[in-house]
Amino acid sequence: MKSEPGCYGLQTLKDEPEQITCWDGVRNYQARNLLRDRIRVGDGVLFYHSNIRWPAVVGLAEVVRDSYPDHTALDPNADHFDPKSSVDNPVWYMVDIQYRATLPRPLTRVDLAGHPVLSGMGVLKKGNRLSVQPVSAAEWRAILELSGLPDPLTGGRRP
DNA sequence: GCCAACGTTGGC
DNA sequence: GCCAACGTTGGC
Numbered sequence: 001m002k003s004e005p006g007c008y009g010l011q012t013l014k015d016e017p018e019q020i021t022c023w024d025g026v027r028n029y030q031a032r033n034l035l036r037d038r039i040r041v042g043d044g045v046l047f048y049h050s051n052i053r054w055p056a057v058v059g060l061a062e063v064v065r066d067s068y069p070d071h072t073a074l075d076p077n078a079d080h081f082d083p084k085s086s087v088d089n090p091v092w093y094m095v096d097i098q099y100r101a102t103l104p105r106p107l108t109r110v111d112l113a114g115h116p117v118l119s120g121m122g123v124l125k126k127g128n129r130l131s132v133q134p135v136s137a138a139e140w141r142a143i144l145e146l147s148g149l150p151d152p153l154t155g156g157r158r159p
Numbered sequence: 160g161c162c163a164a165c166g167t168t169g170g171c
Numbered sequence: 172g173c174c175a176a177c178g179t180t181g182g183c
Contacts, residue, residue, distance in 0.1 A: 028166075126164075127163065127164035128164085128165090129165060129166080
């Protein structure tokens with residue numbers, strides 16, 4: 001999951017009550033489909049900081065609630081209000097994620113690009129703007145190995 | 160700040 | 172259904 005740290009960073013998540021937040025505001029159909037149809041409780045999350053001097057994977061989180069309607073789309077005063085959405089047809093969905101770890105050292109795009117497994121990651125592809133994208137089990141393992149952290153997942157599901 | 164890539168909108 | 176125009180994202 002990508003986020004601009006100036007808008008919502010890993011530290012913001014860490015500082016939340018119970019270190020949990022709803023991942024609201026996603027307004028892209030491809031990302032929506034991932035949230036709604038593929039992502040489940042127990043999935044690992046790589047937290048990526050975008051739009052900064054050194055964009056990088058900076059931390060780990062875990063999905064703690066399956067997808068449910070993103071109510072911010074229904075609120076005319078919310079930033080991401082969408083008049084197309086309604087209670088009967090929410091259109092947009094979100095999941096809840098919980099903080100797990102901060103990488104001892106951020107893994108920058110240079111780090112990823114130089115790695116035999118991680119160089120294929122979607123986040124490196126030019127022009128890629130998906131704010132939620134799939135990570136393979138091999139990529140998850142490689143990130144953990146590089147970071148030196150133990151696998152923090154409680155549920156045992158893969159990324 | 161620049162600009163390439165992408166998704167969405169809307170006229171036709 | 173096509174496609175040009177536009178707004179946004181995001182690396183650099």
